[in-house]
Amino acid sequence: MNDLIRKRIDEWTKGPYDRETIEEIEGLVRSGDEKELEDRFFQTLEFGTGGLRGIIGAGTNRMNLYTVGMATQGLANYILKAEGAPRGVVIARDSRRMSDLFAHITAEVLAGNGIRVYIFEDITPTPIASFAVRELGAISGVVVTASHNPSDYNGYKVYWDDGGQVIPPHDANIIDEVKRVDDVGSIRRTDFDDAVKSGLITVLGHDITEKYIARLERYTHRPVGDSTVSIVYTPLHGTGYRIIPEVLSHFGFGRVSAVEEQSRPDGSFPTVKYPNPEEKEALALSLDLARRIDADLILATDPDADRMGVGFKDGTGEYVLINGNQIGTMLEYYILTRLRESGRMPENGVVVKTIVTTDLQRIIADSFGCRTDDVLTGFKWIAAAIKRHEEGDGSRFLFGGEESYGYLPVDFLRDKDAVSSCYFFAEMADWLAGRGMRLAGFLEEIYRTYGLYMEDLLSLTLKGRDGIDRIQQIMSSLRNEPPMQFIGIDVDRVADIQNLEVLHLPERKRTPIRELPKSDVLQFFLTDESKITVRPSGTEPKIKFYFSIRDAVGSAPLVEMQAALRAKIDSMKKDMLAKIDAM
DSSP: OOHHHHHHHHHTTSTTSOHHHHHHHHHHHHHTOHHHHHHHHSSOOOOOSSEEEEEBSSSTTSBSHHHHHHHHHHHHHHHHHTTOTTTOEEEEEOSSTTHHHHHHHHHHHHHHTTOOEEEESSOOOHHHHHHHHHHHTOSEEEEEOOTTSOTTEEEEEEEETTSSBOOTTHHHHHHHHHHHOOOGGGOOOOOHHHHHHHTSEEEEOTHHHHHHHHHHGGGOSSOSOOOOOOEEEEOTTSTHHHHHHHHHHHTTOOOEEEOGGGOSOOTTOTTOSSOOTTOGGGGHHHHHHHHHHTOSEEEEEOTTSOBEEEEEEOTTSOEEEEOHHHHHHHHHHHHHHHHHHTTOOOTTEEEEEETTSOTHHHHHHHHTTOEEEEEOSSHHHHHHHHHHHHHTTOOEEEEEEETTTEEEOOSSSSSOOHHHHHHHHHHHHHHHHHTTOOHHHHHHHHHHHHOEEEEEEEEEEOOHHHHHHHHHHHHHHHHHSOOSEETTEEEEEEEETTTTEEEETTTTEEEEOOSSOOOSOEEEEETTSOEEEEEEOSSSSEEEEEEEEEEOOOSSOHHHHHHHHHHHHHHHHHHHHHHHHTO
16 A cells, blocks of 8 residues: 555545544554555546546545535536536436435535526436526536446536536536645535525426426427327336326326336335346346236336336247347437428438447438438537537437437437437337337338348456556557457458547558547457447446447348347457457
8 A cells, every 4th residue: 555545544534524434434444454445545536528436435536525525616616717607507416325415515515606506306317407407508517326337336427508418628627627626625615505595506396397398299209199008117216217107198108007116216226236227137127017017118217317228029929128229220210200201301410329339320310311420439429419510510410329228319408318218219119009010020120121230248347446457458459459350350440539540451551530539449340341349438447349240131030140140249259358368
């Protein structure tokens, strides 16, 4: 344990730290758990381009009232320099442990700096917070959430006045301000109740949700009326527990059965290991209920209700959970189909997706005469593209999505939105039922029309200081000595988005990348049109590998072709792991 860590430990066992915090650290010191102490103090929890995220606990490398307070002081300093105090900041929180405390501390620090605050009285979905930033004309927003991370995590996402998460130059400028706050004694904080009485803090109620629903009405493709579609819904103990049943009911979907065991907000997430709609285990109760009531559709949202999972019956009558690429593709195809049907398809429509999202969405957009923008991973880049189109060429945003279960089917907010996505998937099911079709048949129609695409994700979790070093070493090796083949298939070119250049392997020629900002991402394009993307996670101690392959749809049964593609992806994953082990 080095001297800096010892110094930090000593500081956290004295005032101005509270008694509970001091006792937590002193207990670790007495236990002799040097590894835990080192992990808590070897660095300061980094305020990244999206904000904070980390394990809850005492220490500089943990989510606690001091790290949140210092981050908020840095944000406050930036807002004051931007003369944004009168416009205010929207604060929302999810159902996680300490979210309420962190939200109130954020409000107290902002108010202590003379900045107006709008804070939701109840736990609130992230998309509603994004909507509120725009609706109230706020300069910024903060959502206290760790999204779908395990229960020992919490986080803090920062938004700017367009309702999207901060991007350059605001992200770097805020980070600089946060770094300057290196002492808890520099935090300016006021009493919450006093600030409410003075009018500096405004508590938001249900009226924002009502305005959101009213705005959503303008985008629907069916009149409000009763639907026979039977839906199972789970909020996974999170913020969707009230608003999504309310939205579905408002539009006539009265046959919604909530998963009772998961419908109460609970930050310990007692029924799941991970509150993530990407995880099949998290939807086990939903699948059981769907089988019991013979539901048409399963919908699930993560704790802050920005991600959505979907399930329905396949061609054999068994329930399946489709992946994020399939969900987004079905939403895109449905929305574009309905717009064209109704004569509302604009001439300048644009679809925005991330570089790791299936290219099938580009092919579909092309067939409808729409342009597709590829952006970096992270929904903030989709939000930035929407703003750029509105302010630049006047293109009309029609749909945006990412493979990690995030979608935006409307243009009046700027983050992924599981609330409107749940509605549109229900609307899709209702429309198909009226045509005598099922959801599984609709997905097969897409594949038969455009080709069979398959994607998969491999994530390696590497925690602590050693994990950070290992992730950097893997990226460096792949960047400096790129593999020439995967499973015997030649690599045609490597896109290095950190250095903004493409290396064409056969010719050893380099060409520039101009359409993307720098990011620590590598993409390997194979000669058979397969693609492998590698990047460190921005929010978790992981390195992620995205695999994408395609094939023409022949006369063979779809399930057989999918099995062949699955075997190919599995082989690619094994080959990648073998290459990493040899590094």
